[in-house]
Amino acid sequence: MSNGSPGAPVVHGFPHLDTVRSAITALYRRLSPDGVHSYGTSLVPADAAFSDADDLHLGAQRVARALVQHLHLPDARMIVGFRTMEHAASVELTAGPEYFIELNDRFRTHRRDIGAALAHEITHVLLHRLGLEFPGTRDNEILTDTVTAYLGAGWLLLDAFREDATSRQKLGYLTPEEFGYVLAKRALAFDEDPSPWFTSPQAYTAYTKGRAQALHDLRRPPLTAAGWAGRRRYAKDRRYAQDHPGTDPGTGADPAVPYTFEPGGEGLRVSFPCPTCHQRIRLPVRGRTVARCGLCRTRLECDT
Numbered sequence: 001m002s003n004g005s006p007g008a009p010v011v012h013g014f015p016h017l018d019t020v021r022s023a024i025t026a027l028y029r030r031l032s033p034d035g036v037h038s039y040g041t042s043l044v045p046a047d048a049a050f051s052d053a054d055d056l057h058l059g060a061q062r063v064a065r066a067l068v069q070h071l072h073l074p075d076a077r078m079i080v081g082f083r084t085m086e087h088a089a090s091v092e093l094t095a096g097p098e099y100f101i102e103l104n105d106r107f108r109t110h111r112r113d114i115g116a117a118l119a120h121e122i123t124h125v126l127l128h129r130l131g132l133e134f135p136g137t138r139d140n141e142i143l144t145d146t147v148t149a150y151l152g153a154g155w156l157l158l159d160a161f162r163e164d165a166t167s168r169q170k171l172g173y174l175t176p177e178e179f180g181y182v183l184a185k186r187a188l189a190f191d192e193d194p195s196p197w198f199t200s201p202q203a204y205t206a207y208t209k210g211r212a213q214a215l216h217d218l219r220r221p222p223l224t225a226a227g228w229a230g231r232r233r234y235a236k237d238r239r240y241a242q243d244h245p246g247t248d249p250g251t252g253a254d255p256a257v258p259y260t261f262e263p264g265g266e267g268l269r270v271s272f273p274c275p276t277c278h279q280r281i282r283l284p285v286r287g288r289t290v291a292r293c294g295l296c297r298t299r300l301e302c303d304t
């Protein structure tokens with residue numbers, strides 16, 4: 001896991017949003033909606049709590065066991081060690097059932113973030129066992145952070161983000177706002193509120209920014225909850241598509257526009273991402289309708 005280069009400025013905003021959304025889709029496809037919803041409660045703060053009075057190795061093993069249980073890996077055993085290394089942590093992905101996790105030596109004196117580092121590494125083990133991976137290190141790490149957050153252990157990673165006058169720390173590949181986004185997507189899908197768990201003020205701020213982005217996903221056309229400006233643009237693009245069948249009005253190139261029109265068997269169809277799992281949904285263009293996402297089964301009120 002990346003350390004986020006201590007001392008370097010922390011990247012903010014949503015530069016990895018496309019990959020994050022693909023990761024959520026891939027997770028629903030691999031686990032099924034029932035599988036995803038079997039992770040209905042997040043890891044509780046007490047399970048990852050680690051005080052300086054705790055024995056270093058026994059404490060790390062205890063937190064690792066809690067994460068193994070949380071991530072539904074009952075027969076996996078994590079052996080946690082510490083050494084001098086460039087990265088924050090790493091895990092050896094083998095057939096198991098024993099897995100060796102190495103944590104950066106600095107965690108000996110930063111124990112409260114051991115849970116965050118272990119959450120990411122143990123999610124690597126889960127994804128390895130599921131056979132779920134993205135090509136390339138960068139995308140695969142984004143997948144790992146996204147799944148850690150979506151399955152209820154990733155609030156620890158966001159909470160490890162702290163800045164004060166003299167120091168700065170951030171773990172993982174997602175920006176703080178992107179962690180906030182995935183946590184808010186989870187919160188919306190599971191009817192959960194992670195905000196009381198944050199101990200870092202910067203983490204809480206990032207969560208609120210990510211949550212605003214997640215709420216925006218619910219208000220994009222053709223969903224009926226879309227705002228006036230979005231609906232107006234949608235009507236204009238639809239008119240163009242009806243008048244120029246088979247040509248792209250340019251919506252495909254504009255990242256702010258989530259939908260595209262395409263010719264269907266019986267007239268125009270609109271294709272847009274599900275606001276929950278981001279799988280693309282295709283509907284005939286014919287006014288108000290209620291659809292259900294074929295992947296995550298979210299009920300969607302639309303005006304196509």
Ligand SMILES: [Zn+2]
Nearest residue numbers: 001124141144
């Ligand atoms: Zn990693």
Ligand SMILES: [Zn+2]
Nearest residue numbers: 274277293296
């Ligand atoms: Zn869906």
